[in-house]
Amino acid sequence: MLDGPVLTLRGISKRFGAVQALSGFDLEVHAGEVVALVGDNGAGKSTAVKAIAGVNPPDEGVIEWEGRRVTISRPHDAQNLGIATVYQDLALCDNLDVVGNLFLGRELRRFGVLDEVRMDRRARELLDTLSIRIPSVRIPVASLSGGQRQTVAIARSLIGEPRVVILDEPTAALGVEQTAQVLDLVERLRDRGLATILISHNMVDVMAVADRIAVMRLGRNNGFFDRRSTTTEEIISAITGATDSAVTRREARKREEER
Template structure:
């Protein structure tokens, strides 16, 4: 597990919507250069937790700390200004724009505040994609003509335009094929190598075990275990997700061990 001061920490965070208690006393730490996988069944509270960090929801109780000091995140712009970038599952890319247009959407570079600096944006786009080893035919290709994996890595690259310190990825490999998934997971590892903290939300245990350093399990809106990836296995994590010491996975494993005797 990564040691030292976390860049982002949640201390006793709770959130309710009317009579529904969505999160209860959540603790979470993300360190620079660490991939934290956030896992749990549907309804476990993952989306609410991410939106609380991203400024969409405000916690009712508890504290969010940034680089060791308490902060208030009232809106998405507050999170962005701190250095939190979120890539949601829908990607929010504009099919009618090219890669450059998408990377700088809302953050366009201009000459004297008036004319778009197309050359500067194109060069910065190439530099960013090269730095991340992202391979696409051209930065002027329309987003609509890219594959699912290419669209995903462009969306992640766009999140890095503001030089964040923490990147949240919401199911980045959902609906991708094997080769495209590998492309995205390679990029997650490069983000870690650059010293960013990454929160990876995923239902795919193979992806989680491939790139995560730490696995944080949510169950019914509560912490249900934080695991060092090097000292755990899929069965232990699945048991924490389901809340069952006895489930199909453990029963299958028990049958296997009995057969070996």
């Protein structure tokens, strides 16, 4: 992990009419670490992600890239810096094969013609490097499983060689085996030295792969936690804003039953 953060957000605020979606939000992420961004519905996670991705620029606050203040006012600005975002809907084209999806909008050409051979080779190399198992790079994306589709979407985000990857609920609606595949891929992103921001409601997934956990509540920071020295109950308490909730009581009952 490098000494300084790759991406830093300080005092980020965003308002939509009468709704204050973000208020003085802070976040930083280093190379080679996974930071989980968690919070209840409406906590401001999506707004924070869109501010970083240039979809909804903040009204106030500072964004720094490797210690240098930058302005991200549109998605192209984020991409040029080296920020890639994989949204929950994946934005894959079912009628295209894996290669077509990986290079969509970034097609390689030779003498003005699509260089299918080079794209095919680079696609195979990228998937092999990430240990992504797919029957063929020429198989239509529509025929892939949910987990395979998710890994293709993540692989596509790496085509531009980003420094920061944002994953929005990457394991939502996936089965146990598919979730394991995606979490393995998240760990490989860390091994490649990438800074990864993981947005998730699944505390099991968060505790499995995150290095640090940033909790949001009502558009504000409500705690930063080192995954190795915290507990699920502590995170849930920060998410709900209370030390006693239905979730924490349920966890306490489980512990009692296991004794």
